[in-house]
Amino acid sequence: MMEPPISLSGPNDGSGNTARHAVHDGLPGGNAGRADAASVVFGHDRLTIEDILALAHRTRVARLSTAPAWQDRIRRGVNALHAHLAAGRPVYGVTTGYGDACVVDVPASLIEALPAQLTRYHGCGMGEWLDDDAVRAVLACRLASLAQGYSAVRPELLEALLHLLAHDVLPRIPAEGSVGASGDLTPLSYVAATLIGERDVMYRGRICAASDALAATGGAPIRLAPKEGLALMNGTAVMTALASLAFARSRTLARLASRLTALTTVALDGRAAHFHPTLFDAKPHEGQREAARWIRDDLAGRTEPPEARLQDRYSLRCAPHVVGVLVDALSWVRRDVENEINSANDNPLIDPDTGEVHHGGNFYGGHIAFAMDSLKTAVANIADLMDRQLALLVDDKFNNGLPRNLSGATGPRAPINHGFKAVQIGASAWAAEALKHTMPASVFSRSTESHNQDKVSMGTIAARDCLRVLMLTEQVAAAHTLAVAQAVRLRARLSPGDAPLPGALRQWLGAVAAHSPFVEEDRALEYELRAVRAWLADGGDLPHDD
Incomplete structure (x- = not known):
């Protein structure tokens, strides 16, 4: 048994699971759009950071669009790839080796075996394990990218990713080993390996074999089709997931x-006048204005102490200017x-x-x-x-x-x-x-x-x-x-x-x-x-x- 995951994304109860989030173990029925507030629909509208966070925290569930146009787009991408292969045209990572090995031709008899090889030799991550929220965000970001329809992956692969989110089968992803181009190859190899039933996952708070967790949730390992290993791994899902968190x-x-600045002003008998709106209209950075407004709202009704310094020290007087940089x-x-x-x-x-x-x-x-x-x-x-x-x-x-x-x-x-x-x-x-x-x-x-x-x-x-x-x-x-x-x-x-x-x-x-x-x-x-x-x-x- 390996050590529990260490949190990279936020408050954690020590097991790698954020205790505040409810668990929905099961995939609800289909949905044609995002009218259902409980769902995040892939392949429909532009997604927001809040959509990724909702899936990371399990406050909403993931669905694939049922729109015929989107489903047809996914199929047409796969068909286009197959047409290239049938015509004998070279496609990187499909008929060639990977990276510097793009000059190596892969025999037709080995094209089907190539995707799994990519996942295996990248199984060399190190460092802390991403916690559960971070892994869910990674799955959501990878699914969002593949749902754009440019990756020539089958609907079955998208459904397999959705299955991991729906049943909270979470690949064990080491945090270290990516240089950020060609994307997050090594950490994302742990997602691809889970889909083919290899390596370990977190499931119901325990570490177990991916194949066992898939079986327990009614799933099964898939065989990666040409390009699907590369499509899963060759992207920015890990860095984007962590950035969302x-x-x-x-x-x-x-x-x-801003709130602590207001309270510090009270505790030190400081001057609320430092946050007067005229000051921030005269230097109209919007974030600075907003920070000053937050502080003013918290100090609403406070009168200036008669013995107060004419000017407080910079860490109070200039607080909106510091916080405003972050807000902007x-x-x-x-x-x-x-x-x-x-x-x-x-x-x-x-x-x-x-x-x-x-x-x-x-x-x-x-x-x-x-x-x-x-x-x-x-x-x-x-x-x-x-x-x-x-x-x-x-x-x-x-x-x-x-x-x-x-x-x-x-x-x-x-x-x-x-x-x-x-x-x-x-x-x-x-x-x-x-x-x-x-x-x-x-x-x-x-x-x-x-x-x-x-x-x-x-x-x-x-x-x-x-x-x-x-x-x-x-x-x-x-x-x-x-x-x-x-x-x-x-x-x-x-x-x-x-x-x-x-x-x-x-x-x-x-x-x-x-x-x-x-x-x-x-x-x-x-x-x-x-x-x-x-x-x-x-x-x-x-x-x-x-």
Whole structure:
């Protein structure tokens, strides 16, 4: 028995399964469109990041379009490939070897055996295992690409992928081994291997042989037809799946950082005037405006303390300018990730309308690589912002009268209590590691595979780096959340006559207290920090404008 999967995508109960998601074990009947909100239909409309996330989290189920035009398109692509083979025309990866071996002709007698060979020799992934949410997202992204109709795969192959999603039969996919062109070959080989009944899967929380899980769910291994191994593996599904998960967590962090800024302003007796709309009309970056509006909404009704500094320190005053960069980045990150989701990104492509075979490089993950390199930088800046705000809160030289290290202890035991001293040290460590990981992966292209893959995207490494930065930033956020909740309580103790908190902040702090109550006497906070990080990564009961 191998070790359980380690989470790359978000809160995890330790088994590799995200406990918040309901399981639907079984494939419902057909559906002609997306009118059924419980379904994500492949081959119908353009898919969104939210569609991929819904399948990753099992809040919706996957279906194939029943539209005759789409079904005919899939069949015509297969027929076009067969026509090329019947005419004796060469097709890369079908009548030739792979990669640099494209100059090697494959005898007709071995064409049927070639696809499985591709899956087998790529079974060399290493590193952590993708968790369940990430694997479901990978399956959904691969299905989305093949459903474009350019890959010349049979309907049976699409149904086989759908079977894995419907019954939650999840290939065990190692995270490491892809350079992002020719796509995610090695990690996607674990998907292809599952379909032919080889290697291991996660099924009902246990590791078992793919063939056993298929049999238990009424499925069976398939025999890959010409080009189908290449169609499954030669694409960007892993990096795109991870990018979809990273997008959602980054969006939550933007909203969270704004709320924590509002609470830090309250705790430090800071100035709400720094978020006045005129300031942000004068510098009209839309994300910056939105972040300032979130902070204003949270501080609605707050009056300025008469003894407040004329200007708060930058980590408060400039918070919308930091968070706004992330908010604005998410708009174009969404564009690029959703274009990748809705693309045919293998090679070669078969035009089902003309029958032409197009040899190209759509497997190159450059857009995902750049998006993830950029996103992790914007996210790491949020880690740094929260770390700086937390440093102000714990330091009695800067926190405007709060106890040193936010200690809640009073009386004779007060001298031996140290409050959030170590939590702030931990947050600083996590922020530093997040910042260290911002080195862009996309500039580290390596020439591989006999200089055939001599310029590669590193998109999957960039996506994995982004998820690591997100995890570290969420840990900083958990520390900041507990500390600012403590600080607000301490401020109320010092100034009992102050106006009550706005309702939204009061309600949210109540939810925080349910995870971690006020620290009166020092205690180990590790498990509370872990619980709060998972809660925050899962949305943290924050409002969503979209």
